[in-house]
Amino acid sequence: LFIMESGPEWLSEEVKTGTTIIAVEFDGGVVLGSDSRVSAGEKVVNRVMNKLSPLHDKIYCALSGSAADAQTIAEIVNYQLDVHSIEIGEDPQVRSAATLVKNISYKYKEELSAHLIVAGWDRRDGGQVFATLNGLLTRQPFAVGGSGSWYVYGFVDAEYRKGMSKQECQQFVVNTLSLAMNRDGSSGGVAYMVTIEADHTEEKVILGNELPTFFDQ
Amino acid sequence: MEKHCMSSQVKGVSTGTTILAALFDGGVVIGSDSRASIGGEYVSSKTINKVIQVHDRIFCCMSGSLADAQAVTKAAKFHLSFHSVQMEKPPLVVAAATVMKELCFKNKDELEAGFITAGWDRKKGPQVYVVAIGGMLISQPVMIAGSGSTYIYGYVDAKYRPNMSKEECLQFATNALALAMGRDNVSGGVANLVVVSESGVEHTVIPGDKLPQFHDD
Numbered sequence: 454l455f456i457m458e459s460g461p462e463w464l465s466e467e468v469k470t471g472t473t474i475i476a477v478e479f480d481g482g483v484v485l486g487s488d489s490r491v492s493a494g495e496k497v498v499n500r501v502m503n504k505l506s507p508l509h510d511k512i513y514c515a516l517s518g519s520a521a522d523a524q525t526i527a528e529i530v531n532y533q534l535d536v537h538s539i540e541i542g543e544d545p546q547v548r549s550a551a552t553l554v555k556n557i558s559y560k561y562k563e564e565l566s567a568h569l570i571v572a573g574w575d576r577r578d579g580g581q582v583f584a585t586l587n588g589l590l591t592r593q594p595f596a597v598g599g600s601g602s603w604y605v606y607g608f609v610d611a612e613y614r615k616g617m618s619k620q621e622c623q624q625f626v627v628n629t630l631s632l633a634m635n636r637d638g639s640s641g642g643v644a645y646m647v648t649i650e651a652d653h654t655e656e657k658v659i660l661g662n663e664l665p666t667f668f669d670q
Numbered sequence: 671m672e673k674h675c676m677s678s679q680v681k682g683v684s685t686g687t688t689i690l691a692a693l694f695d696g697g698v699v700i701g702s703d704s705r706a707s708i709g710g711e712y713v714s715s716k717t718i719n720k721v722i723q724v725h726d727r728i729f730c731c732m733s734g735s736l737a738d739a740q741a742v743t744k745a746a747k748f749h750l751s752f753h754s755v756q757m758e759k760p761p762l763v764v765a766a767a768t769v770m771k772e773l774c775f776k777n778k779d780e781l782e783a784g785f786i787t788a789g790w791d792r793k794k795g796p797q798v799y800v801v802a803i804g805g806m807l808i809s810q811p812v813m814i815a816g817s818g819s820t821y822i823y824g825y826v827d828a829k830y831r832p833n834m835s836k837e838e839c840l841q842f843a844t845n846a847l848a849l850a851m852g853r854d855n856v857s858g859g860v861a862n863l864v865v866v867s868e869s870g871v872e873h874t875v876i877p878g879d880k881l882p883q884f885h886d887d
Contacts, residue, residue: 605824607849610884612828632824667827 468493471639472504473601474515475629476572476582477613477622478594482650483572483580484619486626487515488601488634489642500642505656509534511649512550512573517599523567530554547573551583551590559588570596574649601633601640608632623648631664686710686856688818689720689731690846691788691798692830693811694839697867698788698796701843702731703818703851704859716859725750727866728766728789733816734803739783742773763789767799767807775805786813790866814846818854822846836865840874848881 471492476485487504490497504516506527512534516523530553537553538545551571558565572582584596595613597605609629617625623646630644644659689702706715720732722743730746732739746769753769754761767787774781781803788798800806800813812830814822829842840863847861861876 603820606853607822607826607846608824608828610849610852611825611845628828629824632827635827636823668831669827 468498468520471601471637472517472599473597473605473630473633473637473640474504474517474570474599475597475602475609475626476515476570476595477617477626478572478580478582479617479619479622481580482574482619482648483582484622484626485513485515485570485572485647485649486630487599487645488630488640489645490640491520492639497641502642503645505645505647507531508550508571509538509545509573511544511575511654512547512571513647513649513654514550514554515570515572515598516567517569518567519565522565523569526554526557526565526567526569529557544575546575546577547571547581547583548578548592551585551592555585555588555590558585562588568598570598572596572649574651576651580649597629599633599640601637604636605629605633619648619650627659628665632667634664635667635670686818686854687720687733687816688814688822688847688850688854688857689733689786689816690814690819690822690826690843691731691786691812692839692843693796693798693832694836695833696796697790697836697865698798699836699839699843699863699865700729700731700786700788701847701861701863702816703847703857704862705857706736707856710856713858718859719862721862721864722747723871724766724787725754725761725789727791727871728761728763728787729864729866730766730770731786731788731815732783733785734783735781738781739785742770742781742783742785745773746770760791762791762793763787763797763799764794764809767801767809770801771805771807774801774803778804784815786815788813788866790868796867814850816857818850818857821853822850825849836867840865844876845882849884851878851881852884 474487485505489501491499491502508531533553554569568586574580582596634640646657648655686707691700702720704717706718707713722730724747730743749769750761770785784803785801790796798813799809851857863874865872
């Protein structure tokens, strides 16, 4: 005996990017990666969303948590960075972008529920990755986030080494995403990867059947 | 990081835990941490044994509520020794796992404990079974459980290979335990490892400071 809900559950559930996101720094740039699943409760409402959002030419952020909150923060910071870069007359620093994200996350921490990882390249410090969870700001060699990240903490702790090359970082990102997408129900779809360097920014999509597989698949 | 309480329903002493078992060529490696905590805030024992020998070549690892797990393993040990006297030969690993499963399933409303049962028998060689909290029983080549296991799903998926040698499997199990203990605040202490094969049983204890270190920035 149970009470019938008025309409399907997913219409009233908050839309979340239950997610896996990762960013890694290498000498000369950064690699960012994400899955593409957006869920509302049990339903997948978008299976091809690109969660790597540009904040500036050479600075991207990776979105996780509530889809609306994360997208809005990214849009606001994108605008603020445009203004800032005109004021200073040159490309903004990655630290500045991360600080703008952190300011919003911290000021509205009770209302918002999103975690953005900010990564990019600037002339002063090269490739940098910043985590802004809950309003803190910390630079790290790499950062993972989202619901899928819990399952790969062990893997990234074991596999990350300092001084990896660009190709090794890209492989590390793809492997991590694949493992997390296999275990986390809220992560899946395709993998998006962005590589940012001094002279260019490359966006790439890796389809489901091209992702690395492991012993039980 | 936000407070991510894995065993919030368990009252009293819980083995917030990491346990694992993995098959290798000719035997099985079983491992666990040694921490028992109350509510995730107080370590009530630093050296608790979670790998219980229920017969000569069959071991059970406990997770969940410590009281429930100890009660079930004690009952299972009795049932198994009775069964092996009746059959006039050592019990099969699947028999041990089934005994645990019957107890867990019949009392599913009162109990809150999960187990990994692993060992060696003459009929099928080395095997690993998991009895989940509600009483599900399945067999797999490698199994991880407990609160700390979420962090190493990615690592285990990536690094486990069937038919490893004993040394490789021991190293794999040690690394997995070390990674989980490094991330899960309710897992820790020493690493208990048991190797079961046709020739016998070997115990190893690795204290926390001798565990492999991983790059932790």
